[in-house]
Amino acid sequence: xxxxxxxxxxxxxxxxxxxxxxxxxxxxxxxxxxxxxxxxxxxxxxxxxxxxxxxxxxxxxxxxxxxxxxxxxxxxxxxxxxxxxxxxxxxxxxxxxxxxxxxxxxxxxxxxxxxxxxxxxxxxxxxxxxxxxxxxxxxxxxxxxxxxxxxxxxxxxxxxxxxxxxxxxxxxxxxxxxxxxxxxxxxxxxxxxxxxxxxxxxxxxxxxxxxxxxxxxxxxxxxxxxxxxxxxxxxx
Amino acid sequence: xxxxxxxxxxxxxxxxxxxxxxxxxxxxxxxxxxxxxxxxxxxxxxxxxxxxxxxxxxxxxxxxxxxxxxxxxxxxxxxxxxxxxxxxxxxxxxxxxxxxxxxxxxxxxxxxxxxxxxxxxxxxxxxxxxxxxxxxxxxxxxxxxxxxxxxxxxxxxxxxxxxxxxxxxxxxxxxxxxxxxxxxxxxxxxxxxxxxxxxxxxxxxxxxxxxxxxxxxxxxxxxxxxxxxxxxxxxx
Amino acid sequence: xxxxxxxxxxxxxxxxxxxxxxxxxxxxxxxxxxxxxxxxxxxxxxxxxxxxxxxxxxxxxxxxxxxxxxxxxxxxxxxxxxxxxxxxxxxxxxxxxxxxxxxxxxxxxxxxxxxxxxxxxxxxxxxxxxxxxxxxxxxxxxxxxxxxxxxxxxxxxxxxxxxxxxxxxxxxxxxxxxxxxxxxxxxxxxxxxxxxxxxxxxxxxxxxxxxxxxxxxxxxxxxxxxxxxxxxxxxx
Amino acid sequence: xxxxxxxxxxxxxxxxxxxxxxxxxxxxxxxxxxxxxxxxxxxxxxxxxxxxxxxxxxxxxxxxxxxxxxxxxxxxxxxxxxxxxxxxxxxxxxxxxxxxxxxxxxxxxxxxxxxxxxxxxxxxxxxxxxxxxxxxxxxxxxxxxxxxxxxxxxxxxxxxxxxxxxxxxxxxxxxxxxxxxxxxxxxxxxxxxxxxxxxxxxxxxxxxxxxxxxxxxxxxxxxxxxxxxxxxxxxx
DNA sequence: AATGAATGAGGGTTCATTCAT
DNA sequence: TATGAATGAACCCTCATTCAT
Numbered sequence: 001x002x003x004x005x006x007x008x009x010x011x012x013x014x015x016x017x018x019x020x021x022x023x024x025x026x027x028x029x030x031x032x033x034x035x036x037x038x039x040x041x042x043x044x045x046x047x048x049x050x051x052x053x054x055x056x057x058x059x060x061x062x063x064x065x066x067x068x069x070x071x072x073x074x075x076x077x078x079x080x081x082x083x084x085x086x087x088x089x090x091x092x093x094x095x096x097x098x099x100x101x102x103x104x105x106x107x108x109x110x111x112x113x114x115x116x117x118x119x120x121x122x123x124x125x126x127x128x129x130x131x132x133x134x135x136x137x138x139x140x141x142x143x144x145x146x147x148x149x150x151x152x153x154x155x156x157x158x159x160x161x162x163x164x165x166x167x168x169x170x171x172x173x174x175x176x177x178x179x180x181x182x183x184x185x186x187x188x189x190x191x192x193x194x195x196x197x198x199x200x201x202x203x204x205x206x207x208x209x210x211x212x213x214x215x216x217x218x219x220x221x222x223x224x225x226x227x228x229x230x231x232x233x234x235x236x
Numbered sequence: 237x238x239x240x241x242x243x244x245x246x247x248x249x250x251x252x253x254x255x256x257x258x259x260x261x262x263x264x265x266x267x268x269x270x271x272x273x274x275x276x277x278x279x280x281x282x283x284x285x286x287x288x289x290x291x292x293x294x295x296x297x298x299x300x301x302x303x304x305x306x307x308x309x310x311x312x313x314x315x316x317x318x319x320x321x322x323x324x325x326x327x328x329x330x331x332x333x334x335x336x337x338x339x340x341x342x343x344x345x346x347x348x349x350x351x352x353x354x355x356x357x358x359x360x361x362x363x364x365x366x367x368x369x370x371x372x373x374x375x376x377x378x379x380x381x382x383x384x385x386x387x388x389x390x391x392x393x394x395x396x397x398x399x400x401x402x403x404x405x406x407x408x409x410x411x412x413x414x415x416x417x418x419x420x421x422x423x424x425x426x427x428x429x430x431x432x433x434x435x436x437x438x439x440x441x442x443x444x445x446x447x448x449x450x451x452x453x454x455x456x457x458x459x460x461x462x463x464x465x466x467x468x469x470x471x472x
Numbered sequence: 473x474x475x476x477x478x479x480x481x482x483x484x485x486x487x488x489x490x491x492x493x494x495x496x497x498x499x500x501x502x503x504x505x506x507x508x509x510x511x512x513x514x515x516x517x518x519x520x521x522x523x524x525x526x527x528x529x530x531x532x533x534x535x536x537x538x539x540x541x542x543x544x545x546x547x548x549x550x551x552x553x554x555x556x557x558x559x560x561x562x563x564x565x566x567x568x569x570x571x572x573x574x575x576x577x578x579x580x581x582x583x584x585x586x587x588x589x590x591x592x593x594x595x596x597x598x599x600x601x602x603x604x605x606x607x608x609x610x611x612x613x614x615x616x617x618x619x620x621x622x623x624x625x626x627x628x629x630x631x632x633x634x635x636x637x638x639x640x641x642x643x644x645x646x647x648x649x650x651x652x653x654x655x656x657x658x659x660x661x662x663x664x665x666x667x668x669x670x671x672x673x674x675x676x677x678x679x680x681x682x683x684x685x686x687x688x689x690x691x692x693x694x695x696x697x698x699x700x701x702x703x704x705x706x707x708x
Numbered sequence: 709x710x711x712x713x714x715x716x717x718x719x720x721x722x723x724x725x726x727x728x729x730x731x732x733x734x735x736x737x738x739x740x741x742x743x744x745x746x747x748x749x750x751x752x753x754x755x756x757x758x759x760x761x762x763x764x765x766x767x768x769x770x771x772x773x774x775x776x777x778x779x780x781x782x783x784x785x786x787x788x789x790x791x792x793x794x795x796x797x798x799x800x801x802x803x804x805x806x807x808x809x810x811x812x813x814x815x816x817x818x819x820x821x822x823x824x825x826x827x828x829x830x831x832x833x834x835x836x837x838x839x840x841x842x843x844x845x846x847x848x849x850x851x852x853x854x855x856x857x858x859x860x861x862x863x864x865x866x867x868x869x870x871x872x873x874x875x876x877x878x879x880x881x882x883x884x885x886x887x888x889x890x891x892x893x894x895x896x897x898x899x900x901x902x903x904x905x906x907x908x909x910x911x912x913x914x915x916x917x918x919x920x921x922x923x924x925x926x927x928x929x930x931x932x933x934x935x936x937x938x939x940x941x942x943x944x
Numbered sequence: 945a946a947t948g949a950a951t952g953a954g955g956g957t958t959c960a961t962t963c964a965t
Numbered sequence: 966t967a968t969g970a971a972t973g974a975a976c977c978c979t980c981a982t983t984c985a986t
Contacts, residue, residue: 010950026349028264031976042951047978109349113262118408154398154424161401162394169393172354188390196428246967268960278968280962289960482971498821500736503955514972519957585734585817590880626896629877630870634862637869644826660862668900718945740981750947752983761981 011049014039019060023102027057027110054116061111062122064103068096069128076132082140087190089133090159094183097167101175104167130160146197155197162189247285250275255296259338263293263346290352297347298358300339304332305364312368318376323426325369326395330419333403341407344400366396382433391433398425483521486511491532495574499529499582526588533583534594536575540568541600548604554612559662561605562631566655569639577643580636602632618669627669634661719757722747727768731810735765735818762824769819770830772811776804777836784840790848795898797841798867802891805875809883812875838868854905866901 008016017038021030032053036043050056072092079088097104107126111117137152139145146155166182244252253274257266268289272279286292308328315321333340343362347353373388375381382391402418480488489510493502504525508515522528544564551557569576579598583589609624611617618627638654716724725746729738740761744751758764780800787793805812815834819825845860847853854863874890 026351032978033976043977044951044953044979045949048950053977112404112408113345113349115262151421151424154421154428157401157405157421158394158398158425158428161397161399162390163397165393165397165400168348172348185387185390185393188387189394192390192394192429192432194432196430196432267958279960280968280970281966283961284967498823504957505955515956516958516972516974517970520971525956581821584876584880585821587734623893623896626870626893626900629873629893630866630897630900633869633871633873634866635869637865637872640820641865644820657859657862657865660859661866664862664866664904665900666904668902668904739979751981752947752949753945755982756945756947 010039010041010045014041014046014049014056015060015063018056019102019106022057022060022110023105027053027114054114057106057110057114058117058120058122060122061103061107062120062125064096064100065122065125065128068092069125072129082136082143082145083190083194085136086133086140086159087186089129089136090163090186090190091183093129093160094163094186097163098182101171105171108164108168109171130156133159144199147199150197155193158193159189246275246277246281250277250282250285250292251296251299254292255338255342258293258296258346259341263289263350290350293342293346293350294353294356294358296358297339297343298356298361300332300336301358301361301364304328305361308365318372318379318381319426319430321372322369322376322395323422325365325372326399326422326426327419329365329396330399330422333399334418337407337411340403344404345407366392369395380435383435386433391429394429395425482511482513482517486513486518486521486528487532487535490528491574491578494529494532494582495577499525499586526586529578529582529586530589530592530594532594533575533579534592534597536568536572537594537597537600540564541597544601554608554615554617555662555666557608558605558612558631559658561601561608562635562658562662563655565601565632566635566658569635570654573643573647576639580640581643602628605631616671619671622669627665630665631661718747718749718753722749722754722757722764723768723771726764727810727814730765730768730818731813735761735822762822765814765818765822766825766828766830768830769811769815770828770833772804772808773830773833773836776800777833780837790844790851790853791898791902793844794841794848794867795894797837797844798871798894798898799891801837801868802871802894805871806890809879813879816872816876817879838864841867852907855907858905863901863905867897870897 014035018030018035021035021038024030032043032046035056036046039046046056050059072089076085076088076092079085097107111122117123134152134156137146137150137155141148141150141152163182163186166185170176170178170182250271254266254271257271257274260266268279268282271292272282275282282292286295308325312321312324312328315324333343347358353359370388370392373382373386373391377384377386377388399418399422402421406412406414406418486507490502490507493507493510496502504515504518507528508518511518518528522531544561548557548560548564551560569579583594589595606624606628609618609622609627613620613622613624635654635658638657642648642650642654722743726738726743729743729746732738740751740754743764744754747754754764758767780797784793784796784800787796805815819830825831842860842864845854845858845863849856849858849860871890871894874893878884878886878890
């Protein structure tokens with residue numbers, strides 16, 4: 001990141017212009033001519049820095065996600081507890097998407113449908129924080145914070161899918177002002193998921209044994225409940 | 237759906253070919269020429285049925301989602317209980333996406349990024365089941381199944397976002413065989429969300445504080461629970 | 473060839489225009505735009521008939537040389553004697569080059585330096601008459617018309633190389649009017665080569681068996697031989 | 709030629725690289741960028757030494773043919789007899805083409821089709837040896853070595869055309885190894901042409917002696933023939 | 945003398961769409 | 966209704982050339 005006050009290089013100006021235009025009109029509907037004009041350089045200059053229009057497309061998220069990951073790496077390690085870490089990762093993620101809507105539009109609407117994207121350094125860069133999130137979830141399962149039978153991939157998909165869904169539809173609606181910003185949705189989201197996967201020793205159920213006269217009935221209940229629970233196990 | 241054994245009309249053949257090709261190569265990378273060849277008609281014929289290439293694009297999900305909604309409408313009303321209904325809606329949704337990967341690729345990867353799509357009958361058609369889902373969640377909040385302070389939009393986003401995320405990444409990876417199919421993820425997903433949002437008085441824990449004098453009360457409780465659980469079983 | 477009075481098809485018009493422009497300005501300096509204007513069609517139409525600019529380039533000599541070969545095949549077989557046949561083949565060759573200077577410019581100046589040309593049907597078509605010529609020379613060697621130790625490839629190269637050289641330089645000089653046209657050079661060329669390779673038993677030497685009493689007789693002989701040479705001119 | 713051990717100047721390195729690349733890919737398909745990289749200089753440096761890409765193209769044969777002509781000028785004047793001189797000129801010509809295939813490819817395949825080439829010092833340089841050849845042939849006609857009615861232009865075209873043809877096709881075939889190198893074709897070529905154009909008084913002389921009463925006449929004839937023959941021997 | 949950086953100018957190619965038949 | 970044939974309108978990309986340093 002270094003000196004952020006350094007005047008923008010040509011390369012940066014091109015990427016800035018391209019990000020905006022790609023996000024607004026879509027990759028295929030954007031022209032190099034338009035980008036070059038917006039960046040104040042000639043078309044040929046764009047090809048000096050980026051071999052093809054698609055290379056330019058991929059260069060943008062590569063840079064942004066690497067920069068962001070670098071930033072987040074300065075903070076995340078100092079957060080204790082998997083829940084806090086997860087919260088922090090998601091917060092970085094959502095804040096990036098919200099503070100840079102062009103970037104989120106690019107990633108969520110343009111890149112997902114590009115078959116070549118997933119063989120790209122940009123894709124790898126984006127997946128780094130996704131991996132970090134998965135690791136936290138696994139840690140939480142391992143250390144007993146979360147239920148042993150939780151599917152970490154599903155948990156991650158719930159977090160990321162929900163956030164992505166919210167942003168995709170926010171973009172599809174033309175990015176309206178939202179009273180509760182998407183960041184504000186983060187806490188309820190996390191709360192619901194954590195509630196759903198937190199290990200049950202803290203569950204009120206622990207008090208059950210206190211006043212039950214008929215242990216047999218309880219046993220049946222528990223068995224039945226286990227049946228439901230174990231059916232979930234199959235899907236793991 | 238009508239008579240499914242009727243020989244395919246030209247229009248259907250065109251839409252079939254277009255769906256496949258749009259899904260495989262993306263809307264912009266597909267050509268009318270290729271579609272016309274795959275459909276066995278001339279290019280001009282496509283323009284007889286569909287005014288523009290984009291009209292053709294939108295006609296496909298409109299038909300499919302309307303047909304599917306019609307199908308699901310025959311079943312959903314007869315399912316009792318919001319949880320069961322929600323489960324059923326999601327199941328239809330996932331099964332459609334899984335059984336017709338070209339369709340899910342089209343909707344999730346091609347249409348999302350099309351700005352004109354959201355002013356389209358196709359978009360309205362697709363949103364119908366999304367509305368139904370939201371209605372169920374609201375019902376659940378209203379009838380006390382879910383916590384009063386639940387955000388129904390968030391709940392819906394969690395369901396749909398997670399499913400969409402799973403499908404998007406399945407497509408991005410080239411639709412690999414999955415041992416637990418995405419349908420099988422549905423139960424754990426629903427379980428986690430429901431666990432996270434269920435009103436706590438119904439939690440087995442809270443009621444258990446009561447002194448249980450006889451099995452009859454418990455039995456009723458269990459039946460109630462079975463009702464919910466068994467509804468799930470049917471759909472599996 | 474069929475009906476030559478049929479109105480020119482679009483395809484023919486394109487090839488005609490392209491031949492002229494390629495010949496005048498060179499392949500690389502000709503533009504599809506210019507050709508399309510000259511042919512009175514749109515640029516896209518050119519791409520309907522010829523996949524690429526280079527395909528168009530190759531299509532022209534393919535057609536012309538096939539047509540010419542077909543024409544010559546109607547005549548050559550009825551000519552008796554290898555010398556006559558060779559003369560006829562070369563005559564066709566030179567007349568084609570002379571009557572269609574754009575074609576000769578194309579073949580000699582544009583195609584020779586194209587590495588892909590030699591893997592082309594056009595190249596094969598052009599080589600057909602070259603093969604025919606080689607066969608005649610071989611026949612001449614086999615039947616004793618030419619010296620047994622003649623190198624047929626060399627003979628052919630002498631004929632074709634000389635003709636090509638003359639045409640190349642004629643083109644390089646801007647195709648000036650030549651008092652003796654290149655066709656008129658053909659006879660002396662053939663005479664020199666034949667003189668150089670004819671088996672010697674038929675040589676004038678046979679007359680020398682006569683007893684020579686004085687130089688005067690010899691002088692007459694020489695004159696006579698000159699007469700013979702000029703008598704051959706009739707075939708011009 | 710001067711000192712050949714002097715380290716290559718920048719200019720020479722550029723010309724060397726350009727010759728190779730022009731020959732391999734053709735003038736139009738070669739880029740200044742590629743040449744500059746191969747020469748180890750910047751593109752701008754090429755423009756320091758050569759005003760345009762085409763100037764660079766023309767500078768190469770100008771230098772090579774001048775150098776070669778200079779070399780050949782040291783030898784040719786000391787060869788006696790037109791046949792020997794012709795043989796020597798052709799030998800220089802063929803050896804240059806064979807020892808420097810990039811050069812022959814350039815001259816025969818790239819320059820011929822360049823309309824501006826013929827108004828170039830390079831063209832003039834190349835034509836010098838061609839003129840020398842023509843002069844020799846004229847001398848041969850004037851001094852009675854060749855038939856009075858020989859067309860010197862035709863003779864020259866036969867020599868040069870045949871050689872060029874052989875080289876052009878050698879290049880078109882990808883410069884395959886040839887068992888008889890093109891140099892080895894030179895003798896048969898010259899033999900055939902000379903046989904075809906040699907003044908006839910020397911003809912068929914071998915049988916002449918049989919019945920000649922006056923040996924004096926024969927002697928003169930034989931002497932003349934020896935002059936021509938011996939000149940050939942030197943160069944063999 | 946040497947060059948890094950920038951670009952003007954242009955060309956081949958594509959394709960959705962039209963329309964006479 | 967169906968289509969063969971035609972094209973207008975773009976767009977990506979290339980590259981010889983320039984010029985400030």
